[in-house]
Amino acid sequence: MTDKALSIGGLETVYDALATAIDQAGADKAQLFLVKLALLNANALADENLFQQQITAALQDL
Template identity: 45%
Template structure:
């Protein structure tokens, strides 16, 4: 998997933050779950999908 250029990463962050705000607190978890599944489907690689989940979980404690 290739790394996203920093400028695109910033845009992705802003786009995601806006979408989370649009979903609202009551639907935030549902939105993020659906987004993860859509991106996993687009990725088409279960190992990479699992690695992304592990990376996202790392450091949440």
């Protein structure tokens, strides 16, 4: 994994932006939006193994 991490403030900003975008997409398109966002971020990350680790981490304690 990378040593880069967002600050708490940065995480709050990202969370707020994500919540706003999900609301903007609407309930009928929220899932599609999240899949598109995940694929865009996977491409930006450029590491399929790290992306798989992120999926595993996100599935924890749902």
